[in-house]
Amino acid sequence: MAASELIWPLFELLEAAAERSEVFGAETLQQPDCSITCQTLSEGMSAGVTLVRVQCGNCQISLLPVRGMGIWKASCGDLELGWQSPVRGPVHPMFVPIAEANGLGWLDGFDELVCRCGLHSNGTPDFDQRGILLHPLHGRIANLPARNVVIESVPERGELRISGDVYESRSHFHSLRLRSTLIMRCDEDAFHIVDEVTNLSACPTGIELLYHINLGEPVLGEGSRFIAPLRNVVPRDPRAAEDVKTWDRYLGPTVGYAEQVYFCDLLADAEGYTSALFAAPDGDRGMSLRFKTQQLPYFTLWKKTAAIADGYVTGLEPATNFPNARSFEEECGRLKRLAGGETATFEIDFNIHRGRTAVESAKNSIATLQKDVRPKIADQPQPDWCSAPPF
Amino acid sequence: MAASELIWPLFELLEAAAERSEVFGAETLQQPDCSITCQTLSEGMSAGVTLVRVQCGNCQISLLPVRGMGIWKASCGDLELGWQSPVRGPVHPMFVPIAEANGLGWLDGFDELVCRCGLHSNGTPDFDQRGILLHPLHGRIANLPARNVVIESVPERGELRISGDVYESRSHFHSLRLRSTLIMRCDEDAFHIVDEVTNLSACPTGIELLYHINLGEPVLGEGSRFIAPLRNVVPRDPRAAEDVKTWDRYLGPTVGYAEQVYFCDLLADAEGYTSALFAAPDGDRGMSLRFKTQQLPYFTLWKKTAAIADGYVTGLEPATNFPNARSFEEECGRLKRLAGGETATFEIDFNIHRGRTAVESAKNSIATLQKDVRPKIADQPQPDWCSAPPF
């Protein structure tokens, strides 16, 4: 049977979903331990959101095509990845006031494990001198719906691939396409993102892309650690500088905790790969990201260990830039430039570590990257790294 | 039969509605003179709005879960309550530009009999010194969709209860839940709202809640009267001051009439209950509100007796505050403070009076509350009561 016969557009699943709860089972996908279900939610701010649940081997992922192909939740065996946001999502973009004059409307929809920020801009809201919003917090891509969503089963590699296109276009200004592919393999405790961002315009442009990868309980807890091969770490603002000595360690849920953000420059191996590990307090569970610093040269660590009710969470954020206002990033030369028609590729491996051995192995890989380089940890915000605090 | 077997989530009704026009009849609800029908509208700005029509004894209510559990229209026998807004609703929140920089987008969806304003803010748009909108006119709650909408039949009390949860949350800022219950009883010319507002955050916060209760023809007409037990009345602005001597009486439809707004401090009985009556011109029909001044201490009367085509209407507005800009109300100490996790309850009885006797009885109750207290009617706006006019 030809591989092409194992490709289905999303609308076929939706039609099938109207009749059955498990839309595509192992037999249809021609893979044991694989299934795909689709559900279109109907209540509250989730009305109209189609949730695509993909099961492949040990891992399960809930994908949100309508939220720019974001990943709502994931699990591996009994380990849940994600967080409890005070926003009770998933939230349909029609209920997210991205256009709000203060630029903060994005917050009303933010509750994913993996939320992309971009493509024209991300970071702090950016205003002109009249106080008119130029770029809202974290841009539009997380609140734009995908089209051409396709599910592909590749039995010979034990692989499922779900891809979709998200267009972020404004006549006269920019025309960008994110072609995002989520890849899962039956024999891995992992999943993979391959994103291609294309400048569809004939004119050159600058883009920003940040992966806001967010973890709450149970991986996050008092004593959790962030571990990465470090060249430099800079606190974003005075609030972050307060606790720079414990920047990579975590408190338990803390009522009234105000967020702390650290900008990092990571070391990479000869091929350009780096790795960033988040480990649970007891060191027996964790998740690490593997990516190329050529693709995602700037890394931000977001700590918001507030009360559970207020969203106890940390964010690992590999990006093309730091999440300052776009105009500041442009001044600092951190926009990713794309020629007319040019495509940039961004790939991240999400490796899930279950058991102390797996976590130690991830730590050792990072130690190898760190070698004898001594990280420079600035005790204050640095010019060219940090603009004014966002809000 | 256990009462719990007479509880249905809304989605079951919607599924049933796809097949039958009267979704739940007297037999299903186990109550004579009761029925519930659901209709999802498809045209214009009403597309996607589910209208829940609840019939209980003499009264019928059209409820709008997608507009924050607002009440679109009501009727009691042949008496219609509501108004003809120039906005032809009900309007789905996706068509209401709440995010508009001038803060007036809320007006595009306003056409209900009972429209809640809040929860984080209500009142006049509030701007910072740069002119950036902080809080839009009347806040978000009327344009947020409910979830967990449940219909309950309680045959032993001749009661129907429809409840739903509306979340108003913004990461980093506030996390509020309105749990709203509409109660109707077969033997009453009345309906009841019980609203519980919970601060889901672990941190304290300030909320504002105003019930914008709007009446047009036939209850409103030339010679209609507003009657309440009054301690103080203050005209909001010079426009209201113009006609302060006739502040509680009504003109017929008047082309070009600019709105007049009066702020009131109402008297209450020993238990804290007060009552506010709106009586039709001939004194034989009316509606009164009964509520506790501890829950809703500030009362606003909104008069907009413009031409029929422009929305001939008056608003009775019991609230936690006056509908000035939130920052002004905060300065004046009129925010309702909630500790982390705290819940405040707000209850309003809507009593519908058919026949002169019923109206007179309501008047007498108010006279008893007024006793020999002489109301103070200010002839000019007062500091600490009135900020600048809204628009």
Added chain:
Amino acid sequence: MAASELIWPLFELLEAAAERSEVFGAETLQQPDCSITCQTLSEGMSAGVTLVRVQCGNCQISLLPVRGMGIWKASCGDLELGWQSPVRGPVHPMFVPIAEANGLGWLDGFDELVCRCGLHSNGTPDFDQRGILLHPLHGRIANLPARNVVIESVPERGELRISGDVYESRSHFHSLRLRSTLIMRCDEDAFHIVDEVTNLSACPTGIELLYHINLGEPVLGEGSRFIAPLRNVVPRDPRAAEDVKTWDRYLGPTVGYAEQVYFCDLLADAEGYTSALFAAPDGDRGMSLRFKTQQLPYFTLWKKTAAIADGYVTGLEPATNFPNARSFEEECGRLKRLAGGETATFEIDFNIHRGRTAVESAKNSIATLQKDVRPKIADQPQPDWCSAPPF
């Protein structure tokens, strides 16, 4: 059979559409060569858009009730009319951030052949002195959904008529209704728009209406010509003034081409009719507009011959005003005033010319209107015509 039996509301078609791909065929419509199909799109930013395809004789039109009765595409025989916008629509209004503080959100939904701009305002975003947006680019009407959409077949005239109502209302401010009718006849290479705009308020108001009629390939190409009977032509800004000598001729797709806009005063015949022709490079295809200058006294030509990828397009724009900011147009006396309850009618005939003879005939009609009047072509922007450039 009575004519009234050949009228169907849209929702009947949508119900029928769920079952059949060709909803209404020749037999149902009682006209040969006529058919109507409806499709509700489900993917990306088109989710929820109902596309109504009307076939009548040689012509086919794709109509968008949810985008203010806009016309997405048209064709006549094998001649396609429309353009390839960088925005991949049709875009549902819920994804168009009209409320954006910079006033440019409208651009995210713009990809039609015929897009109305208005009704309260159109043109450049208009700000108050604080920098708060008063009127967004091109107003709201293109992003408001129609209701009461009705399809009518008139076999005795070989005619199909599709009408719908679009309400643009804001309590306290304005209350307008567009009643739009699209007319097609089996024996014509043409289609017709009859728009009635009613001021539903009892108070007078000022409106603006501009028809943004957009053509790309194949009618637009290097050497295309715009031909109209001209009294005056004024370049909008220095950029337009650069090429005023070739203002009516067209380049091929040009990377980085910045738009050029020309304001025109057209001559009319004794009955008030004028005509504006757009002719393909080889002079054997084209489209002309016929309308009355009393109804649409101001004409704008928009040239944006950018790269194909960036939307190679020109716009012919008959209007009640020039597309400057509304406050500037008001100062210049170019608002269309409507008394309370008053209706203004706007009619445009779209004539499609296939073959050199048809194009020459259209040119000759215009030459007759021009007669011996010598057009005045200003070489610079003129006061009272041109405000600051829009963006």
